[in-house]
Amino acid sequence: MNKNIMIVGVGGQGSLLASKLLGHVAMQAGYDVKVSEVHGMSQRGGSVVTYVKYSDDKVWSPVINEGEADLIISFEMLEAARWVSFLKKEGTIVVNNQEIAPMPVITGAAVYPEKIAEKLKKAGVNLMVVDALSLAEEAGSAKATNVVLMGAVANHMEFPEEMWQNAIAECVPPKFLELNHKAFALGRNQK
Amino acid sequence: MKKLLLGNEAVARGLYEAGVAIVSSYPGTPSTEITEAAAKYPEIYAEWAPNEKVATEVAIGSAIGGKRAFCGMKHVGLNVAADPLFTASYAGVNAGLVIGVADDPGMHSSQNEQDSRHYAIAAKVPMVEPSDSEDACAFTKAAYEISEQFDTPVLLRMSTRISHSQSLVEVGERAELPAKEYVKNPAKYVMMPAFAKAKHVVVEERTAKLTEFAETTELNKIFWNDTKIGVIAAGSTYQYAREVLGDKASYLKLGLVNPLPVQLIRDFAAKVETLYVIEELDDIIETHCRKIGVKVIGKELFPWIGEFSQKLIAEKLFGAKENTFTFPETIPPRPPVLCAGCPHRGLFFVLNQLKVTVSGDIGCYTLGASAPLSAMDTTICMGASVSGLHGFNMARGGDSASKSVAVIGDSTFIHSGITGLINIAYNQGHSTVIILDNSITGMTGHQQNPTTGFTLRGDPTAKVSLEKLCDAVGINRVRVVDPYNLAETRKAIEEELAVEEPSVIISRRPCALLKYVKHKKPLKIVTENCRGCKACLRLGCPAISVVNGKAMIDQTQCVGCGLCADLCKFHAIASEEESK
Numbered sequence: 132m133n134k135n136i137m138i139v140g141v142g143g144q145g146s147l148l149a150s151k152l153l154g155h156v157a158m159q160a161g162y163d164v165k166v167s168e169v170h171g172m173s174q175r176g177g178s179v180v181t182y183v184k185y186s187d188d189k190v191w192s193p194v195i196n197e198g199e200a201d202l203i204i205s206f207e208m209l210e211a212a213r214w215v216s217f218l219k220k221e222g223t224i225v226v227n228n229q230e231i232a233p234m235p236v237i238t239g240a241a242v243y244p245e246k247i248a249e250k251l252k253k254a255g256v257n258l259m260v261v262d263a264l265s266l267a268e269e270a271g272s273a274k275a276t277n278v279v280l281m282g283a284v285a286n287h288m289e290f291p292e293e294m295w296q297n298a299i300a301e302c303v304p305p306k307f308l309e310l311n312h313k314a315f316a317l318g319r320n321q322k
Numbered sequence: 323m324k325k326l327l328l329g330n331e332a333v334a335r336g337l338y339e340a341g342v343a344i345v346s347s348y349p350g351t352p353s354t355e356i357t358e359a360a361a362k363y364p365e366i367y368a369e370w371a372p373n374e375k376v377a378t379e380v381a382i383g384s385a386i387g388g389k390r391a392f393c394g395m396k397h398v399g400l401n402v403a404a405d406p407l408f409t410a411s412y413a414g415v416n417a418g419l420v421i422g423v424a425d426d427p428g429m430h431s432s433q434n435e436q437d438s439r440h441y442a443i444a445a446k447v448p449m450v451e452p453s454d455s456e457d458a459c460a461f462t463k464a465a466y467e468i469s470e471q472f473d474t475p476v477l478l479r480m481s482t483r484i485s486h487s488q489s490l491v492e493v494g495e496r497a498e499l500p501a502k503e504y505v506k507n508p509a510k511y512v513m514m515p516a517f518a519k520a521k522h523v524v525v526e527e528r529t530a531k532l533t534e535f536a537e538t539t540e541l542n543k544i545f546w547n548d549t550k551i552g553v554i555a556a557g558s559t560y561q562y563a564r565e566v567l568g569d570k571a572s573y574l575k576l577g578l579v580n581p582l583p584v585q586l587i588r589d590f591a592a593k594v595e596t597l598y599v600i601e602e603l604d605d606i607i608e609t610h611c612r613k614i615g616v617k618v619i620g621k622e623l624f625p626w627i628g629e630f631s632q633k634l635i636a637e638k639l640f641g642a643k644e645n646t647f648t649f650p651e652t653i654p655p656r657p658p659v660l661c662a663g664c665p666h667r668g669l670f671f672v673l674n675q676l677k678v679t680v681s682g683d684i685g686c687y688t689l690g691a692s693a694p695l696s697a698m699d700t701t702i703c704m705g706a707s708v709s710g711l712h713g714f715n716m717a718r719g720g721d722s723a724s725k726s727v728a729v730i731g732d733s734t735f736i737h738s739g740i741t742g743l744i745n746i747a748y749n750q751g752h753s754t755v756i757i758l759d760n761s762i763t764g765m766t767g768h769q770q771n772p773t774t775g776f777t778l779r780g781d782p783t784a785k786v787s788l789e790k791l792c793d794a795v796g797i798n799r800v801r802v803v804d805p806y807n808l809a810e811t812r813k814a815i816e817e818e819l820a821v822e823e824p825s826v827i828i829s830r831r832p833c834a835l836l837k838y839v840k841h842k843k844p845l846k847i848v849t850e851n852c853r854g855c856k857a858c859l860r861l862g863c864p865a866i867s868v869v870n871g872k873a874m875i876d877q878t879q880c881v882g883c884g885l886c887a888d889l890c891k892f893h894a895i896a897s898e899e900e901s902k
Contacts, residue, residue: 141656142658143661154326154488155326158324158326158490163489163490164326164488164489164490165454165487165488165489166326166487166488166489167483167486167487167488168328168486168487168488169430169486175658175659175660175661175686175689176656176658176659176661176864177656177657177658177659178655178656190489191561191562191564191565191632192558192561192562192564192565192631192632193454193483193487193489193558193561194483194631194632196631196632196633196644197633197644197646198644198645198646199644209653209654209656210656212649212651212653213649213653213656215646215647215648215649216646216647216648216649217646218646218647220645220647231864231876232867233654233655233656233657234656234657234659234692234693234862234864235654235655235656235657235693236654236867237859237862237864237866237867237868238693238694238859238862239856239859240654240693241652241654241655242654243654244649244651244652244653247649250649250650250651251649254647254648254649254650255647256647264878273878
């Protein structure tokens, strides 16, 4: 059993915490795990991608290439479209419905595509859209968008709830624990 | 116990377990977290040095002084540290010395793609290269054994993919080592010609011994499977190859990448039908194989440029192509940008307006080169903004110095900008240098530096006064501006360009991402006032966009810096209270 999961989004959206949670859960379940992150220049509002791979055998390469992802977790609509070629034909995308205009769109040099979700579905992608920002605000802070998404993603994975709760407790500062538990639960309720 | 660690954290763990006492580094992506993680072990003294040369010399001094020492840097940092490295190779060590260098194939966050293995060859020092976090911890410890056994500094080569990937590491205990005795020994430590000549002989003998060691060390491993295909690889390319070929190939995984073994490679080659050398960047292993008469397939198949992947290797070997999903439209790129509220934005906006030539440098502010700010003409290396501007103005003569500026961050200025400024003052230049003082080393993720007043561990310490420093080197015109104040910033630059003497403008405001920086509430658009003129878009702020002909401010990103409100002639941007 090998699972390849990508977390994509815009620098600053909190994808590192999401990959940390996933890595922790997979490790608790006894799998071999590799997580590959991007730091530095790519963080400053640029397109960011994190790879999480786990296996009951051995994980070799820490990266995921085109056609290899079982699951893509996208923090932003355009980023879901950008990385769709990485998805396996039978894979799933869980996407936050937020739209963030990149600088070439802001300056008018490019156009933000319309109706991305519709077009992805039409291409045959198994797509789940989550209003994670609103749910995060409902939980108490827009910053918990990442944890809401992970709640929604948990429905597509085989790990028991307890492991997720352990991972959240490990990775989140104690004073934000309650907020993040709430955010995770709201994501979990999205079917 | 197994822990999920970043490659860089695993190196720090290796330092801890190897009993390392002293770490001195300069931050640089992708190497920075080694030193940050090392600083979390109370048993290790860790510091940020002003640059990689200083850091390396501190580590050399510590090793001579009898404690195991380390310094970490990115690949281009080793250019700065090359001077001490080459002679430390002659002097050797007392306690172990390891220099960590992180290459950046694919240039995720760098200005070039140099292969630091050349330094190991040129400086005649051993180099180890891990392929995952477990290796990173183990090889770091092994590097100290090699250093002390062979009396040499050892290079530890990381790469972006190894540094920034997490994998499982079996962690162990720390070896608490007593300080080695320091014995005065000028023939070993004073590298003047008479002594250095004798030491060069020792270095060559050492290389011969290390080559023998390379034949048998556990750092180099053979994995026998099917022998139709043989692969020689190191670092991340070993992992990619293993993913593609699995048990269909046998592997010689090199952990010691300098010096390379001879007999081990010949024996491996003799038992496989087709032998590939798969290596990112330059053809170092391949060249070695040819030199010892081993026929391999290497760079005629695999690229010299960029980062490899399992897909690239599969395509080169089998021409495999995946049938994948495609999105039916062009997807706009999403390049990195200056953050909302970034203090550099106001400065670059003014420089763009003034249409001056901007000699740029290395840091977040290199993003000032991107549209719509487009306010940078050159960027070469750390410090070159200041020294390069002097050369540019000398070459162009006339009023060149009144139409050009250098921009350099606080940390970069201390790293190697100050020497360029001394050159301007000393050689009677008229250049205008702007120090972008955001009170932190920003690009690499917020490291303290000598201008911030805090150490790596966050303790208060002596703080370099940029004003006094510039004054002391002979710059009579030093002034400070707030880049959130566009009018004041513009006036200062115009005045300093006009005078016929060198000047320094310190553009001072802390990075908007610093935790202690208090933000104002997000600004809002007064829709009825907005004419859709898009003047606010010229700031290149990621929080501002135009939707249906009217400006819109993203409330999750805006920090209320007010630059856009300042620019808007129609009072269409206001705080929440004002907009009511």
